[in-house]
Amino acid sequence: xxxxVEMEVLGGTLIVRPHGELDHHTSDxxxxxxxxxxxxxxxxxLVLSMRDVSFMDSSGLGVIIxxxxxxxxxxxxxxxxxxxxxxxRLLEMSGLFKILAIxxxxxxxxxxxxxxx
Amino acid sequence: xxxxxxxANFMKLQFASxxxxxxxxxxxVAAFVSQLDPTMDxxxxxxxxxxxxxxxxxIHGYDSKPDGVVTITVSIEGETVILTVEDxxxxxxxxxxxxxxxxxxxxxxxxxxxxxxIMESFMDEFEVASTPGRGTVLRMKKxxxxxxxxxx
Numbered sequence: 667x668x669x670x671v672e673m674e675v676l677g678g679t680l681i682v683r684p685h686g687e688l689d690h691h692t693s694d695x696x697x698x699x700x701x702x703x704x705x706x707x708x709x710x711x712l713v714l715s716m717r718d719v720s721f722m723d724s725s726g727l728g729v730i731i732x733x734x735x736x737x738x739x740x741x742x743x744x745x746x747x748x749x750x751x752x753x754x755r756l757l758e759m760s761g762l763f764k765i766l767a768i769x770x771x772x773x774x775x776x777x778x779x780x781x782x783x
Numbered sequence: 784x785x786x787x788x789x790x791a792n793f794m795k796l797q798f799a800s801x802x803x804x805x806x807x808x809x810x811x812v813a814a815f816v817s818q819l820d821p822t823m824d825x826x827x828x829x830x831x832x833x834x835x836x837x838x839x840x841x842i843h844g845y846d847s848k849p850d851g852v853v854t855i856t857v858s859i860e861g862e863t864v865i866l867t868v869e870d871x872x873x874x875x876x877x878x879x880x881x882x883x884x885x886x887x888x889x890x891x892x893x894x895x896x897x898x899x900x901i902m903e904s905f906m907d908e909f910e911v912a913s914t915p916g917r918g919t920v921l922r923m924k925k926x927x928x929x930x931x932x933x934x935x
């Protein structure tokens with residue numbers, strides 16, 4: 667199993683769409699790709715679209731927490747959308763529900779960040 | 784009629800402590816447990832637990848070195864899955880501390896510190912035996928309420 671990552675910048679918001687399984691092995695790659703995209707500039711906010719993530723464990727939570735810290739330290743906001751019930755449960759257990767905007771889909775996520783899609 | 788099973792069925796798996804083996808480990812355990820006709824949710828819980836345990840063995844037991852060996856044993860007793868995940872790595876100095884939610888010994892690796900919490904809440908029983916310098920064994924149990932039983 668591997669992870670394929672699709673990224674798009676829309677009105678200053680980086681939208682990241684991982685496809686596949688998010689575990690310790692694949693989360694390193696996802697982290698590097700998002701970090702590089704944020705460093706390249708023109709990115710204020712971050713949307714992580716989890717619709718096509720079929721599996722996630724606590725390594726995925728680690729990447730989400732890490733990117734949340736990264737984007738908020740630069741003055742931006744982050745939203746997670748499209749999470750299946752399994753992923754939602756892990757987000758709840760970790761307390762991430764309290765600090766992140768958790769939205770149904772990408773357009774809700776973008777509006778929650780104040781970005782017009 | 785799983786009650787009629789008198790002898791425990793089991794499987795044992797050994798593999799190198801490489802992160803690319805994490806998905807193999809969860810798929811293998813899920814395939815073995817499928818004979819109990821678990822629900823998708825039960826299988827996802829088990830796969831998550833295997834992923835957490837194997838990741839811990841690789842990152843913490845073996846400090847991400849690929850030359851360690853991870854051993855997984857799964858046995859089935861009636862409707863209960865007994866899972867052990869073992870490494871011969873450096874062991875855990877303070878198990879109570881390691882079990883605290885959000886605690887991680889490796890914050891620089893962006894670990895969430897949720898591994899033990901997830902394993903404890905997804906399984907019915909969870910035990911850690913660790914000897915510094917010798918390794919760690921996680922022993923867990925989960926009763927599978929098969930789809931069959933749900934319809935009866």
